[in-house]
Amino acid sequence: MAVAIILLLVAVGSVLFHIFSPWWWTPIATNWSYIDDTINITFWITGAVFFAVIAFMAYCVFRFHHKEGRRAAYNPENKKLEWWLTIVTAVGVGAMLAPGLIVWHQFVTVPADATEIEVMGQQWRWSFRLPGKDGRMGTSDVRNISSDNPLGLNPNDPHGQDDVVIESGDLHLPIGKPVKVLLRSVDVLHDFYVPEFRAKMDMVPGMVTYFWITPIRTGTFDVLCAELCGMAHAQMRAKVIVEEESEYHAWLEKQQTFADLSGRSAVMRATYKSGGE
């Protein structure tokens, strides 16, 4: 009796916890509310199954626990019941899988008008790169990386010269414009993770990965690393600022390009050399 009540309380308590939990997902900041909807569908279906199974079990314990003289039924199989349960389960699984696959199709289909930007991870900081006036980013290679060229851009690629390079600063994005976020790492796995964006993807040295989003509200969001990357994994932070287009352009104007940065270091090197002689 007590056992049956406790089992039932576990089921009821779980449902109540879900309803009243103060811990819930962060307010969404991108177009991926479809993902949240799919999670909600999954919560409803799995929640119903969970409650039904545990409540049935609690009832069995209540109704059929051992008493003097009780004898269990002899009931090896019931094909009809088993098939019926299999079909209902398959329908429930389909009801979760179908929306999931539809949304995944959207997730992997990048709109043609998306602007490409780049996030680069290294132990233990983030760098960003935005295309310059020509609208496209230059090529890059890990082998080009040096203290002058921390992102490893190809110095001979004309498309790369006007690329905006942001080292240890924050990333700004304009609201309402689809962005394809290209992800690159120079050392180990990282994962560009902004909880409010819902989307995330690992960054893998030796390849370029991506996801796409359209920011839908302005604000400042924390960037965390979601793939274990060594001892300072938990401290690898940055911020993304989503703002109106005019503010975004004002910010963009102030950023330095790859040519500025490499020019500056070339000038500095020349100054140092001439000063030394």
Place this chain on the structure above:
Amino acid sequence: MVDVPYDAIADAPPAEVAEVELYHPKSWWTHYVFSQDAKVIAIQYSLTASAIGLVALVLSWLMRLQLGFPGTFSFIDANQYLQFITMHGMIMVIYLLTALFLGGFGNYLIPLMVGARDMVFPYVNMLSYWVYLLAVVVLASTFFVPGGPTGAGWTLYPPQAILSGTPGQDWGIILMLVSLILFIIGFTMGGLNYVVTVLQARTRGMTLMRMPLTVWGIFTATVMALLAFPALFVASVMMLFDRTLGTSFFMPALVEMGQQMKYSGGSPILFQHLFWFFGHPEVYIVALPAFGIVSDLISTHARKNIFGYRMMVWAIVGIGALSFVVWAHHMYVSGMHPQFGFFFATTTLIIAIPTAIKVYNWVLTLWRGDIHLTVPMLFALGFIITFVNGGLTGLFLGNVVVDVPLSDTMFVVAHFHMVMGVAPIMVVLGAIYHWYPKVTGRMLDDWLGKFHFWVTFLGAYLIFFPMHYLGLLGIPRRYHDIGEVAFIPPSAHQLNAFITVVALTVGFAQMVFLFNLVWSLFKGRPSGGNPWRATTLEWQTPETPPGHGNWGKELPVVYRWAYDYSVPGAAQDFIPQNQPRGATQAVHGAAS
């Protein structure tokens, strides 16, 4: 009447192979230490696995202290935290659960349940244990080498695992890989034994479809392990070469702390494929023995045949086969080709169907049963709740797009602890209460057992159920300290502190259990040979604990399936498998 062909074979067929004389121990050493008796090897496996498992339990307390009260304990820093999570995970999954279910329960129960005198290759079986022990010693030694154990996470993802930004780069990672290689060698010796014993050494009348589900679970898991562990073996060897010889199997061109490294051309994602080609079946290598054992616990203690036995067997086999085509659901955000997501999400959600059938059949076995709320039954009920909960959250993580926001968060940690941590441990504990009388001849104390159950079950649920919501909020896993983040409210820190307090309480309850194990060995109530009035063969041995060779002069002959409980018209509410047909002929006459 129901159409049940369980007793299609009316009489046991004659023996086809003459009995082979067993190796008989000649001294104390060959009796208790270098023993070739599967029962002794089982106990050796179980004690070793439990000992290293206790280390992993203590590590979990240290982790929880750090997460609950970050900054309070000066002896836990970021590096140590990573080392703790790595060792905790690796020990629990491989060195505890795999070793305990297959090496421990497998060795003890397979020969007894199928009516064999021992495993078919006793010498190799003994070697299996000693190589396993060596693997455990190598693993444990990493706590004492310069730099300490590896902190790469139990998944050991390269390049991070072998680079200097990760603790334990000097010795820890090398010894970890060596230990895994040894474990797999040892396991293969044992695994071949379990498979061949089930296939070749069953006694007369023990057809495959009369085997208890425990044997089906362990057998299928072993076949899977023999197919899955080689992937981890090659991955370990390759990474060992990358670390020690400078090869580039998993290492692309990269820059570490500003320095260009000599690696080039390797693929970090290749490692992930190999790891999870092993790692996902591994989940079921732990789960299937638990499924099998819990079926027998429920059936025995509800005094009712397991509902839908044939469907249960096919579900075990089906889950085993399907689990080899779902591995990349661990890699939805790994950067693999996005089109894979469609395939792996579909296969992963399909596997939910046979799994759900198993759950239905467990609860339908309780329906119109005669439920004895013994300690093993309580643990079985606890298993069903935690497994259903953890299985259902698997439908979130398996459904590719839902996984995107949740992967690498505490939701994942909560999910896999519920489904392959707490749930199988519930079965392990229930099984220990169930079979302890056979192993020792004495009952475990009932009151202590109930105390142990309630604290462990309710505590574990309170630890892991709320943890899902921390993940939903967005807290990443493998963070020793979340620090200042705008989206995390103070209440999340309070919840973390609460979880820590509960975790320490559950840990304390395990000490009560250990006390019970030792105390009952000397002071427990004598159990007799078949205290649960069970049908399966291990309860029908002439001696308890069973002697060397298990069966005395004559091997048992099997006349019926493993679940003849509460057969109408029978004098008792159970009929042992080796009881000839006759008195109950009328009952089965209608069926066959």
